[in-house]
Amino acid sequence: MSPLAEALRNRRNEIVRRWAERVRERLGEAGPAPALLDSLPQYVDALAAALEARGGPDAGEAARIAAEHGAQRSVLGIEVDQLVLEYRLLRQVVVEVARESTGVGADDVLALSDLLIEGAASALRAWSEERQAVLRRASTLLDLGDAFFELDRDWRFVRVNSNQERLSGKKRGETLGRNFWEIWPDLTRAGNPYWEEYHRVMDERVPREFDAYYAPLDLWAAVTAYPIEGGGIAVFFRDASPRKRAERRLAEALAVLEGIFASAPVGLALVDRELRYVRMNDALAALRGVRPEDVVGRTLREVFPALAAVLEPRYRQVLATGEPVLDVEFSSPMTSGPGWHLGSWFPIRDAAGEVFLVGAVVVDITRRKHDEEELRRAREFEQQLIGIASHDLRNPLGAVLFGASTLLSKEDLPDRHLRAVARIRSAAERATRLIHDLLDLTRARLTGSLPVQPRPVDLGTVVEGVVDELHGASGDRAIEVQRRGSLEGTWDPDRLAQLASNLLANALKYGRPDRPVRVELDGSAPDAVTLRVRNEGDPISPELLGRLFQPWERAGQQAGTAQGVGLGLFIVERIAAAHGGSARATSTAEDGTAFEVRLPRHASGG
Structure with missing residues (x-):
């Protein structure tokens, strides 16, 4: 093991502390951000590994970490002079530690110095590339029609594009060289997002993105602000009012949907592709004897094992076909005992048109089924009564008609008896017609039609x-x-x-x-x-x-x-x-x- 590499690992925290103190001595409040301090120990370990590797696969790790540091410093708005200073001070501290350590040879110190120079070069390249990327992004935003303005460290307008003029309603001559907060004093109120976010970018040198509403122009703006060289900031924003209005309409629609879901007198549920409940309304929960919050995240089979064999195929059919399954009657246990339900299942699609949820509508039809059963029994009894009565009456009525016709055929029957027999036959014929009508009624009720022989x-x-x-x-x-x-x-x-x-x-x-x-x-x-x-x-x-x-x-x-x-x-x-x-x-x-x-x-x- 290299003595210098071992010294770097053992005294890593001391190296970080010394470096941070010297940077703060030179830069004051512009010292290293916590993110750099957090990652510097990793860089020291990478230097130790590179010393041991000497051209091996780990030799380039220190340069990679240094490049990440450089890109990070560029994003934070750190200027190149400060970046060079930080790496020079780091080289001083590391070389001091090397000289203080026993058993460290000159070759190791020279190799470490070369690694630090290589790391600084990687950091500078990454810093430059990130700065160019920021400029490219800025150019893209300008090309896309975003409003743009640039402020110096004293909040004075340095640059303004035409879209900024259009959205703000102020010409370049009204803003260039003037203080931003003097032009828009209403933005200085406590809690105003423009005031808070712009100051954070200016003071902390970090980029920020936010949405904010400006009441005088009735305008929602999507704002992106960057720290720039010289201590100022660059701001890009576009009119986000259509998007915000669409979001508000969506929120209102969702509120209406939520109201329907909560107050609907029928059972409603949503399940995902794994048949896990996403939502269940109070009406369906009451039918099932559960609490809505207790079923969310659980599968249908876990919550209602007795119904899984009946309901799972309906959900899976909708997921497989993308088509609804409508009006399926099924028996189901309820809090009040056995019951009947009428279920329908329908697909809910995402923006790409894929079915990602299945909705269910469940109606309690237990009372209706009971009424239908009572009606069926009543009709069955009616048909049986009519059928039995009709058939049982036909034979005796046939005998009456035959006897009356026989008597009427006798020539010696007295007139008084003849009239009585004629009335008997007429009454029997009316009764026969009634029986035929009752039999026709029975056939029509049972089959829906009467038989004919055309x-x-x-x-x-x-x-x-x-x-x-x-x-x-x-x-x-x-x-x-x-x-x-x-x-x-x-x-x-x-x-x-x-x-x-x-x-x-x-x-x-x-x-x-x-x-x-x-x-x-x-x-x-x-x-x-x-x-x-x-x-x-x-x-x-x-x-x-x-x-x-x-x-x-x-x-x-x-x-x-x-x-x-x-x-x-x-x-x-x-x-x-x-x-x-x-x-x-x-x-x-x-x-x-x-x-x-x-x-x-x-x-x-x-």
Whole structure:
């Protein structure tokens, strides 16, 4: 080991202390900055290593550290004369220590002197390069349109560019040679960032960057200030008002978003790409029985292991595809017990368009699911009741009809008994029709439509057959039929007879008994046929008119007439729909009430 190298390491702290004292003696307050003092021990160690290496791989480390020192001093605004002085004083101290140490040869001292000269040269080169870089940056800022001015050590304007004139509203002649603080005295108030930052650059010789608002010009400025040779400062700034306004708008938008997140009545959450919670609002936390702050930074599986199998695939699907996943129902434990939720997941992208978060919206649908289940049970019971009642009544009613028909065929039946049997058969036929209507209602509720078996048929023939039957049952009530165009098509004739019978029975029941019921059959269109049944009478209210084709609704009540259960018009609409057609109703005091059924000529059976 080199004795001089060992002496440098052992007396490193003493070298640093001696050097700092001598620099302060010569420079006073302009002595070495703490950053240099902190790094000087490293430089002394590098000198020791270089002495031992003598051309080896560590020989250049001291020069590298010296170059860093030179660049650092340039940034701090230290002039080259001071830099040379500091290295000369360092050489004096190190040579003194070498001579004071035992066993140190002249060759080691000369080698150390050469290393110090090389280090000083490296520092000077780095100082010069950094100063040139500063000038290049300044030139770039000027080229980019930044405002620029230069102040001497007494705060007097030395240089001003055109952008400074434009932004400040003051010509060069108004500022050059004058004191900055005299021109803008309002900037001297305590706490003003211009005052504080400019003085820091001037006094501490360190560069500074800051944003500041100047109220008289309503201007936000992005300011960069450097110490320059001669003790002054150079200042570059640009109008940052658009950026600041955009930041303010963003802050306001984020505040609104935060308000929505906090007060939304639905659950909201954000997770990152590792499925760790970034945020959860109070509503979702309450559903899950946790505190929002307790889930942040933890994974979904860590917080809700029972839900991981259900929810993780939704989040991962959004991350993989970048597309939302909407309206997924899932069961979930809640603080109040088992529950149901409706979840949607959506991507949140960064400025580059990459998905970096996934948002979740969760709605508690437990009450709705309970209501749906109750409704399902009620409908199921209704269908079972109607189905059982209808089937159980058909057989005894068939026996009644058969017996009544048999009795009516006897020629020797007294007139008094004949009338009684006729009433029995009529009542049994009405009950049979009601059963058929109930069965149709059950089919429509269960399957959504009625079965039809279409085949070629003439609608006019079907309707006239129904009219003939009703003529016999309605006595002297007039039913007028008008035909126009071809009435041929492909339909289920039995279902159309049922439809026409329900419409005509309704018209006869609620129409004025002294006025005819009019039936219009219009086949003039090439692709459809229209059936209209009109009757005169009191108009149907608009409220009821909108519900006429729903089950259990009736068109109205006519004194002295029998009432049905309100399934006839519902079945009319279902038969029309089963053929691909439609049914509608109109009712006014002037034109009476009309039911219109439109049927495409060729219906598909089902």
